[in-house]
Amino acid sequence: xxxxxxxxxxxxxxxxxxxxxxxxxxxxxxxxxxxxxxxxxxxxxxxxxxxxxxxxxxxxxxxxxxxxxxxxxxxxxxxxxxxxxxxxxxxxxxxxxxxxxxxxxxxxxxxxxxxxxxxxxxxxxxxxxxxxxxxxxxxxxxxxxxxxxxxxxxxxxxxxxxxxxxxxxxxxxxxxxxxxxxxxxxxxxxxxxxxxxxxxxxxxxxxxxxxxxxxxxxxxxxxxxxxxx
Numbered sequence: 001x002x003x004x005x006x007x008x009x010x011x012x013x014x015x016x017x018x019x020x021x022x023x024x025x026x027x028x029x030x031x032x033x034x035x036x037x038x039x040x041x042x043x044x045x046x047x048x049x050x051x052x053x054x055x056x057x058x059x060x061x062x063x064x065x066x067x068x069x070x071x072x073x074x075x076x077x078x079x080x081x082x083x084x085x086x087x088x089x090x091x092x093x094x095x096x097x098x099x100x101x102x103x104x105x106x107x108x109x110x111x112x113x114x115x116x117x118x119x120x121x122x123x124x125x126x127x128x129x130x131x132x133x134x135x136x137x138x139x140x141x142x143x144x145x146x147x148x149x150x151x152x153x154x155x156x157x158x159x160x161x162x163x164x165x166x167x168x169x170x171x172x173x174x175x176x177x178x179x180x181x182x183x184x185x186x187x188x189x190x191x192x193x194x195x196x197x198x199x200x201x202x203x204x205x206x207x208x209x210x211x212x213x214x215x216x217x218x219x220x221x222x223x224x225x226x227x228x229x
Contacts (some may be wrong), residue, residue, distance in 0.1 A: 001023070001024070001027045001028075001104065001222065001224075002028050002029075002030065002103055002104055002108075002155070002222075002223040002224070003023065003025070003027065003028070003030070003141070003218065003220055003222060003223060003229065004029075004030050004031045004032065004104060004157070004199045004214075004216050004219065004220070004221050004223050005029065005030075005031055005101075005201075005216055005217075005218070005220045005221070006030070006031070006032050006136075006201035006204065006206070006215075006216040006217035006218065006219070007031070007032065007033055007034035007035075007036075007064060007159075007201045007204065008031055008034065008035055008036055008037070008061075009034050009036040009053075009066065009215065010035075010036030010037050010039055011012070011036070012037075012048055014218070015029075015052060015059065017119075018153070019220065020055070020220070022056070022074070022229045023055075023056075023057040024056070025056040025057060026028070026049065026056075026058075027057040028056065028057065028058040028060060028103050028104070028155055028197075029057065029059050029060065029177075029220070030057070030060045030061065030062070030095070030223075031059070031060070031061035031111075031201075032034050032061075032062060032064075032157060032158070032159055032199055032201030032216055033061070033062050033064025033065070033112055033114070033158075033159030033200075033201050033202060034064035034065065034066045034067065034159070034201070034202075035061040035062060035063070035064070035067065035094075036066065036067070037049060037052070038067070038068055038071050038072050038088070039067075039068045040068070041068075041071055043147065045211075048131070049088060049089050049092060049217070050089055050140070052089070052092050052166070053088060053089030053090035053091055053092035053201055054089075054090055055091055056091075058092075058093065059091060059092050059093075060085075060089045060092075060093045060094075060095050061093075061094060061160070062094065062095050062097075062110050062111070062112035062157055062159060062203065063094065063112035063113060063132075063159070064112060064113070064114060064132075064159040064201070065113070065114045065115065065159065066116070066132075066134040067132070069130075069132070072086060072094060073086075073131075075087065075088060075094065077095070080093055081101040081102055081103050082099075082100060082101050082102045083095065083096065083099030083100055084096045084099055085103040087101075089107075090157075092216070094202050095110040095112070095157070096110070096112075097110065097111050097112050097113060097134050097138040097141070097142065097170065098111055098134075098138050098139065098140075098141035098142030098143075098144075098145055099109075099141075099142075099145055100145045100149055100153060100193070102143070106154040106155060106223070107149055107152070107153040107154045107155075108153065108154065108155045108156075108157060109146060109153045109155070109156045109157070109178065109193075109195075110143050110156075110157045110158070111138075111139075111156075111157075111182075112154075112158070112159055113132055113133055113134040113138075113159060113160075113161075113182065113187075114132060114133070114159045114160040114180070114182060114202055115133055115160075115180040115182065116132060123210070133180070133182065134182060137175035139182075139185055142189075146189070146193060151192055151193045151194060152193070152194045152195075153193065153196070154193075154195065154196050154197070155195065155196060155197050155199065155223055156189070156195050156197070156198040156199070156200045157199050157200075158186060158196075158198070158199075158200045159200060159201055159202045160180070160182055160183055160200060160202050161183070161186065161188040161198075161200045161202070161203065161213065161215070162183060162187040162189070162190040162213075163183040163184055163186070163187040164187060164190075165190075165200075165209055167211050169205065170200065179189075183222065190203075195212065196212070197212055197214060198212055198213045198214065199214050199215075199216055199222065199223070200213075200214075200215060200216070201215070201216050201217060203215050203217075204217045205217055206218060206219040208226065214226055
């Protein structure tokens with residue numbers, strides 16, 4: 001079984017064993033960005049990482065905008081389920097940008113990253129802001145990965161939503177809506193790809209936008225039925 005949740009921001013309670021008690025051996029939980037447990041390289045952080053990695057199920061995450069990319073990118077790149085990953089510890093994985101994985105016979109496309117709402121006031125010295133936005137090479141790799149599967153996948157997992165979805169959800173604040181090149185890229189994917197569900201987490205809300213687009217935050221949902229566990 002595949003389960004989805006939203007940004008965890010380093011909150012250990014969000015991934016506590018009691019909250020995930022329904023997950024069985026071999027199941028997979030995917031976090032839609034801003035994982036936050038690879039941040040300060042502290043002893044406490046390493047302890048949490050080991051505890052998460054030792055679970056009987058897989059915990060996977062895509063990157064968001066608030067990550068320590070310097071630490072994250074120090075992990076060795078390896079292959080898992082058909083795509084590139086950073087294996088963090090045992091059953092804990094970072095699903096990299098522009099990949100297609102086969103998990104429980106489901107094809108899953110991932111594209112982490114985004115653009116922070118406060119990017120205009122963040123300095124060039126802030127190393128996390130520099131790498132939060134996917135590069136042209138990563139976007140191209142994503143298109144090439146999808147092409148191998150004739151632009152047909154079961155699930156798309158991103159941090160940011162497509163442009164139209166973002167505009168719909170922020171309709172009351174439409175004049176201040178920030179649309180990035182990544183949102184436009186996702187809008188193109190939304191029009192050109194065939195998929196069953198698209199999950200994203202950046203807007204910090206649990207909401208079914210349509211039969212295909214789902215915003216997730218604190219809920220943990222079954223990817224196939226979208227039911228909360």
